[in-house]
Amino acid sequence: MKHYISLQKIEIDHLTEDEQIEYYGKDILESENFQASDENVQHGTVSVREHSLDVARASIRISKFFRLRARRRELIRGALLHDYFLYDWHVPAGEGEERKLHGFYHPGVALRNAKKEFFLTKREQDIIKKHMWPLTLIPPRYKESWVVTAADKYCSLRETLHLRKGRFEDKIKEIRKHGEGKKS
Numbered sequence: 557m558k559h560y561i562s563l564q565k566i567e568i569d570h571l572t573e574d575e576q577i578e579y580y581g582k583d584i585l586e587s588e589n590f591q592a593s594d595e596n597v598q599h600g601t602v603s604v605r606e607h608s609l610d611v612a613r614a615s616i617r618i619s620k621f622f623r624l625r626a627r628r629r630e631l632i633r634g635a636l637l638h639d640y641f642l643y644d645w646h647v648p649a650g651e652g653e654e655r656k657l658h659g660f661y662h663p664g665v666a667l668r669n670a671k672k673e674f675f676l677t678k679r680e681q682d683i684i685k686k687h688m689w690p691l692t693l694i695p696p697r698y699k700e701s702w703v704v705t706a707a708d709k710y711c712s713l714r715e716t717l718h719l720r721k722g723r724f725e726d727k728i729k730e731i732r733k734h735g736e737g738k739k740s
């Protein structure tokens with residue numbers, strides 16, 4: 557991982573999306589919990605970690621395209637942590653209501669987990685809490701939250717339609733191959 561000295565805004569604009577994510581979210585990227593979310597499936601073959609990085613990239617792109625002058629640091633950190641629920645939502649967990657209604661409850665769980673580990677600004681909290689809008693009835697309050705909400709829906713749709721291949725693809729191929737071997 558590169559080490560950056562403190563950069564001016566104009567210099568940050570010249571960094572690639574991944575470099576910007578690294579610049580503002582290094583501590584999140586290095587966190588054990590964030591790295592472990594690579595083992596949890598989000599949609600299709602994409603892990604929660606990959607999905608969160610994709611949402612951060614798409615958020616940067618959207619705000620740049622519409623010249624939104626979003627607060628880049630909060631936008632990126634909120635996007636990285638928006639799905640910080642830290643469990644595999646495809647695995648049923650007993651009677652827990654939270655897991656059964658994952659769509660409704662996971663923003664609250666993500667916010668709780670993220671708060672335990674990182675200092676969160678009001679904007680970052682709003683991004684995490686409202687990213688499932690309109691499921692969360694109260695709409696996002698800041699433009700950064702609207703951007704991440706839109707980026708999340710765009711990335712989720714791509715993943716669900718299998719337009720984006722992720723880290724579980726090889727595993728699935730292996731299982732299929734194994735199954736075919738058994739048949740013959």
Ligand SMILES: [Fe+2]
Nearest residue numbers: 638639662687
């Ligand atoms: Fe989510």
Ligand SMILES: [Fe+2]
Nearest residue numbers: 607638639708
């Ligand atoms: Fe998401």
